[in-house]
Amino acid sequence: MKDVMGVIYTGENDARLRELTMLRAIAALPVAGRYRIIDFLISSMVNGGMRNVGVIMQKNYHSLMDHLGSGKEWDLHGKHDGLHLLPPFLTRENVGVYSGLMDALRSNTNYLLRSKQEYVVISGSDLIYNAHMDQLIQYHIDSGAEITLMYTRDPAMQREDTGTYLTVDESGNITDMEVEPTHPTQECTFMEVMILKRDLLRSLVDRGVAHGQHDFMRDIVLPMVHNPGSHINAWEYTGVAWWIDSVQNYFRFNMDILDIGTRGKLFLDDLPVYTKVRDEMPALYGDNAVCVNSLVADGCIIEGTVENSVLFRGVRIAPGAHVKNCIIMQDGHVHSGASIETCILDKQAVIKRNARLTGHSVYPIVIAKNVVV
Amino acid sequence: MMTKKTCVAMLLAGGQGSRLGILTKTVAKPAVPYGGKYRIIDFPLSNCTNSGIDTVGVLTQYQPLELNAYIGSGAPWDLDLSHGGVFVLPPYQKGKVGEWYRGTANAIYQNMAFIEQYHPDYVLILSGDHIYKMDYNAMLNFHIRHGADATIAVREVPWEEASRFGIMNTDTEDNIIEFEEKPKKPKSNKASMGVYIFTWEKLRQYLIDDEADKSSSNDFGKNIIPRMLADRQVMVAYSFDGYWKDVGTIESLWEANMDLLATPMPIDLHDKKWRIYARNTGYVPHYIAEGAKVVDSLVTEGSVIYGNVQHSVIFSGVRVEEGAEVRDAVIMPGAVVHRGAVVHRAIVAENAEVGAGCIVGEETGNIAVVGHAVKLPAGVKVTAGQQVDENTTF
Numbered sequence: 001m002k003d004v005m006g007v008i009y010t011g012e013n014d015a016r017l018r019e020l021t022m023l024r025a026i027a028a029l030p031v032a033g034r035y036r037i038i039d040f041l042i043s044s045m046v047n048g049g050m051r052n053v054g055v056i057m058q059k060n061y062h063s064l065m066d067h068l069g070s071g072k073e074w075d076l077h078g079k080h081d082g083l084h085l086l087p088p089f090l091t092r093e094n095v096g097v098y099s100g101l102m103d104a105l106r107s108n109t110n111y112l113l114r115s116k117q118e119y120v121v122i123s124g125s126d127l128i129y130n131a132h133m134d135q136l137i138q139y140h141i142d143s144g145a146e147i148t149l150m151y152t153r154d155p156a157m158q159r160e161d162t163g164t165y166l167t168v169d170e171s172g173n174i175t176d177m178e179v180e181p182t183h184p185t186q187e188c189t190f191m192e193v194m195i196l197k198r199d200l201l202r203s204l205v206d207r208g209v210a211h212g213q214h215d216f217m218r219d220i221v222l223p224m225v226h227n228p229g230s231h232i233n234a235w236e237y238t239g240v241a242w243w244i245d246s247v248q249n250y251f252r253f254n255m256d257i258l259d260i261g262t263r264g265k266l267f268l269d270d271l272p273v274y275t276k277v278r279d280e281m282p283a284l285y286g287d288n289a290v291c292v293n294s295l296v297a298d299g300c301i302i303e304g305t306v307e308n309s310v311l312f313r314g315v316r317i318a319p320g321a322h323v324k325n326c327i328i329m330q331d332g333h334v335h336s337g338a339s340i341e342t343c344i345l346d347k348q349a350v351i352k353r354n355a356r357l358t359g360h361s362v363y364p365i366v367i368a369k370n371v372v373v
Numbered sequence: 374m375m376t377k378k379t380c381v382a383m384l385l386a387g388g389q390g391s392r393l394g395i396l397t398k399t400v401a402k403p404a405v406p407y408g409g410k411y412r413i414i415d416f417p418l419s420n421c422t423n424s425g426i427d428t429v430g431v432l433t434q435y436q437p438l439e440l441n442a443y444i445g446s447g448a449p450w451d452l453d454l455s456h457g458g459v460f461v462l463p464p465y466q467k468g469k470v471g472e473w474y475r476g477t478a479n480a481i482y483q484n485m486a487f488i489e490q491y492h493p494d495y496v497l498i499l500s501g502d503h504i505y506k507m508d509y510n511a512m513l514n515f516h517i518r519h520g521a522d523a524t525i526a527v528r529e530v531p532w533e534e535a536s537r538f539g540i541m542n543t544d545t546e547d548n549i550i551e552f553e554e555k556p557k558k559p560k561s562n563k564a565s566m567g568v569y570i571f572t573w574e575k576l577r578q579y580l581i582d583d584e585a586d587k588s589s590s591n592d593f594g595k596n597i598i599p600r601m602l603a604d605r606q607v608m609v610a611y612s613f614d615g616y617w618k619d620v621g622t623i624e625s626l627w628e629a630n631m632d633l634l635a636t637p638m639p640i641d642l643h644d645k646k647w648r649i650y651a652r653n654t655g656y657v658p659h660y661i662a663e664g665a666k667v668v669d670s671l672v673t674e675g676s677v678i679y680g681n682v683q684h685s686v687i688f689s690g691v692r693v694e695e696g697a698e699v700r701d702a703v704i705m706p707g708a709v710v711h712r713g714a715v716v717h718r719a720i721v722a723e724n725a726e727v728g729a730g731c732i733v734g735e736e737t738g739n740i741a742v743v744g745h746a747v748k749l750p751a752g753v754k755v756t757a758g759q760q761v762d763e764n765t766t767f
Binding site for chain 1 (some may be wrong): 408409410448449638642643648649650651653655657658659660661662663664665666667668669670671672673674677686687
């Protein structure tokens, strides 16, 4: 059961996340008041019994390293295996910038080689889910497939111009697959999570690279789907999931989890989500505080009005300030008389007295880290 | 290899804290929850780590299970070290003899071997009874500067309360000339905080002598300190003027929680230079629902509020349902206040449930307590000062 390792690839395109990923990898994006995206991915792996998790880092990985540290929060700091941070490095063959998952895996061949586990689960990092990985692993082993892809039938997960889409028959076989179509025509969305044998992964990557291929899904998996000699399987994830690949989607995720039912489907009792601890005191509400339909983390001081918002640790809302439909990251400060609506404040952003800002849910205003408005 | 620590701390956590009534029926007093996310022991442990004292023995005896689990490896306080760290020290068998800790001094006596491993110059003795932030290193420097054999931390208390404390009478140079336990007519208002620093070589000898004295009750306050004073050892009082609150009774525990809601907060828990560390629960941020009202309160991660919360301290994983009213109350981890219930001037202990429409506590009088994991049936009334446990019938 524990013969599985995890690899998280964090090199996705982040252009549509604008200022939010200027200084950090998508995986390090703060979400849901106290987490970062990668907390969900690593916790799923750890809850699924994985004790060896590698994080392939690409650019702006400082915040990611800072957050993950020794892996202690996920119990990945033991003497055997544990958390492996894999930053890009320059070698004669490798210029340090990966051109995709396959290139990234090739550059980390040594890590794959050194690991002992029979199976590898690979996950992307621009999405949030909380999966029973043990079920995926068992399903894969029982089916005898070469590769099993995790997918969802949630129509909200379909995107234009990007992603991989599948048609899956009743017994879990993939009968058709399309990669990055302009408009998806197949109802199952691949969730960038797959499982296969470590040896197979190594040989597929070697072969792909030797043939000048660089897109793992299009060049490797797609031909296998159409090859009758290969067995590519699919496992349905029936939980909740969100792509965090644009400011709009980032905003929507945070607003979605204000709903207690949705939140309950993401934060499951048997699949706890672990994160780095910051020792803050409980949130303090002032005499005239008004706070409704909001998630509030420890260390906040709320003296003004907060509606439909997500407040991260250490946020201060001054008396007379009004905050509606906002996401305010760690240590943000809204001064008195200021009124903000549909805004995303990055860490330590400050809204000065009486300032007024109103965004729109399809285009929330993003205030970058440390910016004073 | 000789390994050395300048100062080792010994935390006396064995007391039952019987004045906390049903709150300490299943847990030791230092493990009692406080301030929304802490336990009492987080304060001395955080003070140690913030003061640079990284070797702490925690002497446990009464209901140690929860305390042991809470302390664990010591990681939350950065006390999981390869040399030093935090150690739970229960009484143990020695040869054919095994015995309980008979008194505070005896507890240290029985763990002399633990202390000697580190060859310390000084030993800091702490208790798990108070909420305070204190730099023990400043006190140690004071001890060294005065060339003292013992330094006792003191805090000025209101004169009318002085007769409830151990009182230190000092000269103008901070030398302790007399110690009076709960004097009827106090000559000073400098109360001992139960925080002592001893020069280890000295204390070691006094512990051995005290142990040999069959008439001794083996207590620091009753025996060791009076003995050292009688022998004219150099004993000085170290004055502390920060927030210091005994949480030894239901009323004082409740008051200490309410103190956190005063403006400005008398003990600054936001202080980033002196954080109070705690074992974190890993819950999601707390959720305040549409229609809920939360004012003048502390609320921590993992709780869900649908009702009305006023001037209260809400711990992790608490649920306050629609139409419920919580005022001037302390709701401990995992407790539930069901629909329409009113909790006022009360402490609801861990995992307790206040049934729909219950009324717990009153406008005046003593604090009402709903005990650990007690499930109050709907519509029940708990009066001021009443303590409800699983044997209470309605």
